[in-house]
Amino acid sequence: MRIIGNHVSPYARKVLVALAIKRIAFEIDPIIPFFGTDDFTRLSPLRRIPVLVDGDVTLCDSSVICEYLDEAYPAPPLMPAAPADRARARWLEEYADTRLGDVIIWRLFQERVIKPSVWRTPADETVIATATDQDLPGIMNWLEDEAPAAAFMFGAAPMTVDITFACFFRNAALAGWGPDAARWPRAVAWIARCQEIPEFAATIPIEQLFMTARRADRNRVLRDAGLAIAAETVGGEAPRKGVMPI
Amino acid sequence: MRIIGNHVSPYARKVLVALAIKRIAFEIDPIIPFFGTDDFTRLSPLRRIPVLVDGDVTLCDSSVICEYLDEAYPAPPLMPAAPADRARARWLEEYADTRLGDVIIWRLFQERVIKPSVWRTPADETVIATATDQDLPGIMNWLEDEAPAAAFMFGAAPMTVDITFACFFRNAALAGWGPDAARWPRAVAWIARCQEIPEFAATIPIEQLFMTARRADRNRVLRDAGLAIAAETVGGEAPRKGVMPI
Incomplete structure (x- = not known):
């Protein structure tokens, strides 16, 4: 399972915490959405993070992803029952x-x-x-x-x-x-x-590494901290104006 | 069950069609959200329609309401299974x-x-x-x-x-x-x-009545067309600027 997104985004962090609570292994492509390439737009037409890629399933929207995780990986539950x-x-x-x-x-x-x-x-x-x-x-x-x-x-x-x-x-x-x-x-x-x-608390040091590392060093720093960084990335070199990264 | 909203709103219409497919009886308070009173703001803090009131349950957001209807009234299903x-x-x-x-x-x-x-x-x-x-x-x-x-x-x-x-x-x-x-x-x-x-097709003549009737006559016209109009309303006399009716 691959997550596109980073620990500073509240929407991506929500999914990352849900994955941790459910003990689901994942790799991460920790991009900032403004920097997404055209491949990112194809995966996420609203240019939002997070994106989840689970085999054939590609999903956008943190709420949709968390509902999917709760239905596909029910324990422990992250939704009430009634x-x-x-x-x-x-x-x-x-x-x-x-x-x-x-x-x-x-x-x-x-x-x-x-x-x-x-x-x-x-x-x-x-x-x-x-x-x-x-x-x-x-x-x-x-x-x-x-x-x-x-x-x-x-x-x-x-x-x-x-x-x-x-x-x-x-x-x-x-x-x-x-x-x-x-x-x-x-x-x-x-x-x-x-x-x-x-x-949740475990995301704070990672978020701090993300925010303080230079962009060119980020993935190496995060890998050194124990994150499984995806080999492929949909992140580009410069931010784009005029996109809709919500 | 009471729905606050009108047939012209795509969000409210979605819920009204779901209710019709599931054969759930309801009454309607067919307001335009801009005209909502302070009571409307209390029920719907983002001043959105539709709102569903089902006994003790008050819900905002059309997607949330439709998921609720599908869980509480499963037949016929309005979500796929897998x-x-x-x-x-x-x-x-x-x-x-x-x-x-x-x-x-x-x-x-x-x-x-x-x-x-x-x-x-x-x-x-x-x-x-x-x-x-x-x-x-x-x-x-x-x-x-x-x-x-x-x-x-x-x-x-x-x-x-x-x-x-x-x-x-x-x-x-x-x-x-x-x-x-x-x-x-x-x-x-x-x-x-x-x-x-x-x-869905059945909503078109109602939508037309809503759009063509004068505001003061609307509820009477809709009642004459067979809609169960709620006795109480959270609609006011004039639209409010500066609200967030999304």
Whole structure:
């Protein structure tokens, strides 16, 4: 099984944590989507990561991939059992992928991390201030009502939805923002529990290697850290403007 | 079971066709999301339609709702059986909801229908030309490879994914655009088959009543046509700017 994507992307990280929890071996082509070649566009027509290639099966979209993993490799489960719970899990994940994706990734993280590191342009502080002062407090107010008082959203074991939120708030932290534990105690404690899942915590040092290594050295550094790096890559030499890497 | 949404929305129509195929009785609160009240925002924090309320279960997002319906009311199935097929169905639906949503709804239909009818502003013909001359041909080229040569995506019976594409291309038609059958014969024939599904075809006269009735008369007209209109509504008197009705 091959994953195209990297540990800094919240969508790719979600899949990588799911694979680790399910003890599924994989190799990885750790590209940044902006750098994808035409072969990447053929595999992922929306130029999104992650992409999963499992024999004849090629899949895009982290939610689709996680549902596939849960159906093809059922143990341990990453979805609750009852239809109403499964539906709520899917809806919360969709909320995160859409709304947290919009605010945390495409405003906060884009301005603070992607613009300087990929496009070599400065951050727009007005966009960041709107995200942290208006959008994120609204999201946190909503999440404080949804978050579980103990353990995880659907009981003692973490599900895909718990991993999903952990990933987005990790990107918020990488962009220098975290929610106030005094203002949203239940949500903040739940996010911390999600980020303490061993398979999630194990992604942090890899993410740091990815972010600090020079691009030319990245795959070697990640291989030295124990990752099975794919022999083939769909990554190119320079980022492309005008694509739709969501 | 109550559905909040209307037959013109491709996302709401998808759910309404699924309910019809499964012979599930429902009542409808046929609002336009821009007109939603604060109660609508509480039920649907992204201010999207459709919303499903089934006893204690309140769900947003058409894909989440259709998966719930298929798990809670399995016959007839609207998802294929094998994990790899289910994953492909979900990915094609996600592609449609994202990419066709972006181009057909938020460029073509928004300019041609929503702006004049909801916001009383003229269409931007440049936006429409980009959608019809650049984006839609690219989408159709991709879809020509994905569309089945006969019947539906996963065999003799239509699934949620077939309904999904039927809905988006109906909105394209309402905005005055249709794909060229000489250029994309396989995709166009498949879209036609999907739109001939009786439960889909039955939505067309209702959609026409919705689009032609004055807003104050709409619910009465729809009730006269046989729809079970909900006694309560989360629709307001005027549209709101600055919301996120995707």
